[in-house]
Amino acid sequence: MTTVPRSPAAGLQGSRCPSCSVVVHPADEVCPRCGGPAEPAVLQGAGTLWTWTVQRYAPKSPPYQVPPGGFEPFAVGYVELAEGVRVAAVIEVDDFDRIRIGMPLTLTAGDGVPRARPTRTGEEES
Structure with a gap:
């Protein structure tokens, strides 16, 4: 099992896919839509x-x-x-x-x- 590095910013941690723009919570390393790599993102509260x-x-x-x-x-x-x-x-x-x-x-x-x-x-x- 691997973990997704958290964003250094405080807040609700999710991830965003730079390829297809899907946003997920909780954070994940892989985009559930396209399978590409996802990046950490702080979500709006x-x-x-x-x-x-x-x-x-x-x-x-x-x-x-x-x-x-x-x-x-x-x-x-x-x-x-x-x-x-x-x-x-x-x-x-x-x-x-x-x-x-x-x-x-x-x-x-x-x-x-x-x-x-x-x-x-x-x-x-x-």
Whole structure:
């Protein structure tokens, strides 16, 4: 197994094919469309919610680790980025009833699964 070198820039890591321009997440060394070599790319963090659900039971361990306070249901979904790629993410909201397909979200990368939160006014261009 090989690993794709990460871009030195902070952000959500993906890859882009210089031959056919396809963008993927997570990063890969080979383009899934044309089979050519892919290059590391930092993806934009802004997107829209494509679909979602609520995880109401604890996932299997590993890799999931139950937090000290016990399991709490959480929202998960796919966020469609400007590059056209859909990224699975935990949706960070206080009220599941406020989640809407098509709502603007901001993705952040970190350890584990990307996280998405509702985009604040003025963040749309970042």
